[in-house]
Each structure stands twice: as C-alpha cells, then as structure tokens.
Amino acid sequence: MSEAYITRVSRFVPNEAVANEDMETYLGFINGKSSxxxxxxxxxxKIKSRYYAYTREGIPTHTNAEMASLAVKELFSQNPDEIKEIDLLSCGTSSPDQIMPSHGVMIHGWLPETGSIEVVSPSGVCCAGMHALKYAYMSIKLEDKxxxxxxxxxxFSPSLRSDQFEEEVQQLIRLEQNPYVSFDKDFLRWMLSDGAGAFLVEGKPNETGDSLRIDWIDGCSFANEEEACMYMGAHKLDDGTLKSFKDYSNEEILAKSVFSIKQDVKLLSEKIVKLGFNNLKRILDAKGATMDDVDYFLPHISSYFFESKIEEVLIENGIPVPKEKWFTNLATMGNVGAASIYMMVEELFTSGKLKKGEKILLAVPESSRFSYMFCLMTVV
Structure with a gap:
C-alpha cells in the first residue's frame, strides 16, 4: 500500500476574536438577564476568546459550508489552479447548515473549480472530522485517489443565541416557573466556537518542507454501553432515551428548545475521560506503540477542567505524558467541535517547532454518545 501524508494544512476563522466580556453582546441576554x-x-x-460567524447585530457573515470552502481554498493559495487536481473531498461537521443535502456536497458547491469529484460526509460530532480524515487516508493508502x-x-453560534430560548423562557413565565433555561442548555453557550480546518492528503511527502505521515487512525464507540450525553434535535426522556424532534409538534419544539445543543453534564464528568483513555492503552499495545514514542500529545478537550482528569487516567494506565509534550489552543480558539483537532494540527505544523522524526498523537473524545478517535503521525 501507499503511505499517506498530510502535505498542507489550513484553517479559517470568521470575523474578530470575541473576548469573554463581549460574549453576551453577541449571544444576547436570555429574558434580558445575564447568565x-x-x-x-x-x-x-479557561477559554479566553472564540469566533462567531455573525456580527454583534446578529447578521450572519458565513455559512458552515462557506467557511469550510475557504479553508480548502487556503490549501491552494500559493497555486490556485492546483485545486482542480483534487479527486476527493471528505468533510465532517456536527452543525451542518441543513439536514439535506449533505454537508460535503454543500461545500463542493462553493468549489466549482474542482470539477466533478467524489464527495463524502461522515456524520457525528467531534469525531466527524477524524472520520473525514480517515476516509481520505484510506483512499490514498489504497491508491484509489x-x-x-x-x-x-x-x-454553532446560531444555536447559542438568546432568541433560540425566548419561547421556552416565556412558557416558563406563563407557568409561573423560574424563567432561566436549564444548565444542560446554558453550559455549552460559553464553550463553543465557529471555524474550519482542512488537510491535503497525498501519497508522497513534500519535496521541500515538512509533511506528516499518517501512521494509523483508530477509534471506538461505547454507545452499546452508554446513553446519549450531548444531543441536538431531540429531547432526553427520564429513561435516558432520546425523543426525536420529528415526534414533537412545532409548538413543543419551541417550548422545549429542542434544537438547542444540550449536555448531560453529570454523565459527561463521570464517563468522558475514563472510557476513551482507558482504551487508548489497548490501542497503543495493538499498534506496537508506546507513549515514549510520542513527542507531541494533542488532546481535543472542551474545557481545561478535563486536562488533569486525562493526566490522571494516563498515569493509572501506565502511559503518562509529560506536560511539556501537551499541545492545545483551546484558550484562544474555543471549542470548535470537529474542527478543533484540525486547528491544533495547523497551529503546531506552522509553528516552526517540528523536527523530522518527531511523532504526534491526536486524541479526540466525543461526548455525544461516547466515541473516540486516535491518530499517530510522524514528521517527515
């Protein structure tokens, strides 16, 4: 089989960085009150800034697909005609602009210069970006592309704005109940960010400059054991099952803010770290790899709260990672879901720090129903 190399990386973020003190200027005040x-x-x-694809006045500036297309175009900024040579576009997201058509073909619609090519759209949440990368990786390995x-x-930003919760708040007021949205809905408003990242994957490394050889990508799901933890377009029932938006009336959808993003915070804290990072030891052993081989550890975390939790589990499993090997940009970029790991790789790749032979381990947990993706790469 051919090897597969990431030869170029890019990212796109919309507008200016939004500081913590300005967040409600953009997101709005629910029922006129601060959260x-x-x-x-x-x-x-510990997030200090993030990005939103709309103005302070609530005017959208970019769609999800448009941002992704701009990241793709940036890969070819030095030679725009080269974009015509793409033969596969593999795109992941957890916040598509519409239910159908697929997210990938909507991005392709912004890239007419590519011609008619294969397009695939893995669904999911944070792992969707890694699934997109694995499809590209496998296509190159098989010499199919x-x-x-x-x-x-x-x-994410449109789902975080206060007007998405206004009908629910007014319903609570009518029922003479506390007019605050529940913590499972408010929690993610202060973590999520907009943006896009892209990788060019080829069968040969760059002739000059660094490339990243993808040694392996592996993942696992615990949905057979655990109920949903993060969800959107559904309501969680007392027995832990999800009731689809399709089974609610339009009035109920508004009253329950069914299309807001929700997080079962208690379940998140109990499960997210141990399930995936206990399994990382098994994956490393199966691949014949050890943490001693790793020079940079890039964990996708939604909050620095989980940093010490991951460290503890790695130590318990006999695979500790010294803090000087950790790399994340959560504080400056916010949690960009499926795109976060792309943005971390882009920042490290363009930092000038990498040396030939160094190994980079990516770790992407997804709390939606507890899925995990891991990837080992070598600088060549």
Missing part, C-alpha cells in the same frame, strides 16, 4: 452559569463555566474551561482533501468545520 447565572457563565462565570462558573468560563472559570472552569491521488489528492484528497479532508475538512472539518462548525457553525
């Missing part, structure tokens, strides 16, 4: 949970969540996640682009993007 009770905002300070607590920000103190734990020559120039594959993997991309990941998110546009």
């Amino acid at each position: 009770k949970s905002k300070a607590i969540v920000l103190r734990n996640n 020559k120039k594959a682009v993997a991309a990941a993007s998110e546009r």
Whole structure:
C-alpha cells in the first residue's frame, strides 16, 4: 500500500476574536438577564476568546459550508489552479447548515473549480472530522485517489443565541416557573466556537518542507454501553432515551428548545475521560506503540477542567505524558467541535517547532454518545 501524508494544512476563522466580556453582546441576554452559569463555566474551561460567524447585530457573515470552502481554498493559495487536481473531498461537521443535502456536497458547491469529484460526509460530532480524515487516508493508502482533501468545520453560534430560548423562557413565565433555561442548555453557550480546518492528503511527502505521515487512525464507540450525553434535535426522556424532534409538534419544539445543543453534564464528568483513555492503552499495545514514542500529545478537550482528569487516567494506565509534550489552543480558539483537532494540527505544523522524526498523537473524545478517535503521525 501507499503511505499517506498530510502535505498542507489550513484553517479559517470568521470575523474578530470575541473576548469573554463581549460574549453576551453577541449571544444576547436570555429574558434580558445575564447568565447565572457563565462565570462558573468560563472559570472552569479557561477559554479566553472564540469566533462567531455573525456580527454583534446578529447578521450572519458565513455559512458552515462557506467557511469550510475557504479553508480548502487556503490549501491552494500559493497555486490556485492546483485545486482542480483534487479527486476527493471528505468533510465532517456536527452543525451542518441543513439536514439535506449533505454537508460535503454543500461545500463542493462553493468549489466549482474542482470539477466533478467524489464527495463524502461522515456524520457525528467531534469525531466527524477524524472520520473525514480517515476516509481520505484510506483512499490514498489504497491508491484509489491521488489528492484528497479532508475538512472539518462548525457553525454553532446560531444555536447559542438568546432568541433560540425566548419561547421556552416565556412558557416558563406563563407557568409561573423560574424563567432561566436549564444548565444542560446554558453550559455549552460559553464553550463553543465557529471555524474550519482542512488537510491535503497525498501519497508522497513534500519535496521541500515538512509533511506528516499518517501512521494509523483508530477509534471506538461505547454507545452499546452508554446513553446519549450531548444531543441536538431531540429531547432526553427520564429513561435516558432520546425523543426525536420529528415526534414533537412545532409548538413543543419551541417550548422545549429542542434544537438547542444540550449536555448531560453529570454523565459527561463521570464517563468522558475514563472510557476513551482507558482504551487508548489497548490501542497503543495493538499498534506496537508506546507513549515514549510520542513527542507531541494533542488532546481535543472542551474545557481545561478535563486536562488533569486525562493526566490522571494516563498515569493509572501506565502511559503518562509529560506536560511539556501537551499541545492545545483551546484558550484562544474555543471549542470548535470537529474542527478543533484540525486547528491544533495547523497551529503546531506552522509553528516552526517540528523536527523530522518527531511523532504526534491526536486524541479526540466525543461526548455525544461516547466515541473516540486516535491518530499517530510522524514528521517527515
């Protein structure tokens, strides 16, 4: 089989960085009041800035697909005509602009210069970007494609705005109940960010400059054991099952904010770290790899709260990672879901720090129903 190399990386973020003190200027005040949970969540996640694809006045500036297309075009900024050589576009997101058509073909619609090519759209949440990369990786390994682009993007911000919760709040007021949205809905408003990243994957490394050889990509799901933890377009029932938006009336959808993103915070804290990172030891053993081989550890985390939790589990499993090997940009970029790992790789790749032979381990947990993806790459 051919080897597969990431030869170029790019990212796109919309507009200006939004600081913590400006967040509600963009997101709005629910029922005219500042959030009770905002300070607590920000103190734990330690995010300092993030990006939104709309203005302070609430005017959209980019769609999800458009941001992804701009990241793809950036891969070919030095030679725009080369984009015509792409023969695969593989794109992941958890916040598509529509249910159908697929996210990937909508991105392709912004890239008419590519001509007619294969397009695939892995669904999921944070792991969707890694699934997109694995499809590109496998296509190059099998020598089925020559120039594959993997991309990941998110546009969470419209689902975080206060007007998405207004009908629910008014319903609570009518029922003479506490007019605050529940913590499972408010929690993610202070963590999520918009943006996109893209990789060019080829069968040969760059003739000059660094490339990243993809040694392996592996993953696992625990949905057979655990109920949903993060969800959208559904309501969680008392027995832990999800009731689809399709089974609610339009009035119920508004009253329950069914299309807001929700997080079962208690379940998240109990399960997200141990399930995946206990399994990492098994994956490393199966691949004949050890943490001693790793020079950079890039964990996708939604909050710095989980940093010490991951460290503890790695130590318990006999695969500790010294802190000087950790690399993340959560504080400056926010949680960009499926695109976060792309943005971390882009920042490290363009930092000038990498040396030939160094190994990079990517770790992407997904809390939606507890899925995990891991990838080992070598700088060549």
